[in-house]
Amino acid sequence: MARTRREIYALGPTWNDTVLWYAKAIKELRPRPITRKASWRYLAAMHDFDRDQWVSLSYLKAGEALPPQAEQDLYWKQCQHGSWYFLPWHRAYLLSFEEIVGAAVKALGGPDDWALPYWNYSSQSNPSALNVPPAFLARTMPDGSANPLFVAARSGRPLNRDTVRLDTQLSDGDFVGVDDGPNAGVGGPRTIFMDHGDSEGLIEAQPHDIVHSQLGGRGGLMSYTTLAALDPIFWLHHANIDRLWEVWLQRDAANKNPAEANWLNGPSKKRRFATFGPDEKDRPSNPQDVLSTARIGYSYDDTSDPLKGVTRRRRRLQDILPHRQSFSVAERGGPKAMPAGGKFELMGSNDKKLALGPETATARVKLAPRPLKSFTRSFSATAVQPDTPGEPDRVFLRLENITGKDGSGIFDVFVHGPGSGAGDEHTPVGSISLFGLERASAGSGRNAGTGLTKTLEITNAVDALHLAKANLDELEVSIVPRSDVREEDQIKVGQITLYRQSSE
């Protein structure tokens, strides 16, 4: 039976059938023993698991029997973050969940085509889009019984429009990006089996990470990989992320999934992926097995392009062309040579660790003269001639090796000239969430404690500084917390770097 995943606000009243059956199925799955694959807690532990944390939050009894260790090693703690497997692994995972919930719905007397709803918080046409769907905030179900969709450990506050924007995410053309480059592409960097790789793809960073942190808040389930899948809203969020993958593929015929065997066949060296159907039997779970949603039984009600075909290059040239008369002819350089050794070149970096706490943290980044000169030339030459093929250089800001003890924080990042501050007069170049920070900082983790790396494209901000004829020898980066961040979280940014990417 083919299933159609629909936007939750398009399903009608708060307690429409899809939502009501979801709640009833959760009531059925939650009390099942954690040793049973088709149980609420087993499914959540497949994402990530921490026994002490689960016991302290009463999701597990102290002496409760767990599946045998060998079984845990295969099925639990599989979540892929900071990896080009982020999108396909979560798709296979969601499919197991949806089918198991669907089987419970059917067994309880519901329809046999129940499909997971998704939450499109980025919708421009739905005025309620940013609000947590009301059924997830109600304490009780219509019959007065406790509502299993409600979770106390969650912020419940509306999301912010600026942190669910999709312009940059969907307008990039590469799934993988460039190896060892600052731009990890839409889908993430090439990795082996990862529980938290250092850098991540554009869709993973935003809206994925940011929505996790905003929904969870400090101490909330959604803010931590080990707890997130215990919150029923997790699955609606990830259904939307999965849908955005389809949106990206369909908005431009040039957007393609990787064709490399290492991606298609999944990881083989350390671990493999393992998911199952309602019969609890294993089934193929690698990227190549989930590429077609139709083949695995579902579709989305809407995969239209929210950017309406606008490309990154067109957006940027529209921004800068009105200013083109501000360049003198003398400023026009010829086409620049590619930097030796690749498309990326380090423009500059700071020289010491930066601590992030409840106050704004600022670092100064010195820019090396030679790459800066190339950048300036590329920018002038292309900006004055809109029909020139290619695009001016792009600039990326990297916050590298971020470590700390609590990853629920969200920060706005500003780039400005030295001494000019990060006040209200500036627009942030972007926001970052530290979702997965504690995992990536742990010395024993697969990523051996190197922390997270956050990349933001700051091309437009640097364009603006350039147009204002600011002195670009040095830039300041200010990082402003927009959530509850504390000194004891011990958050540090190892290094801040700026890269330029020359046009193709």
Ligand SMILES: [Cu+2]
């Ligand atoms: Cu997630």
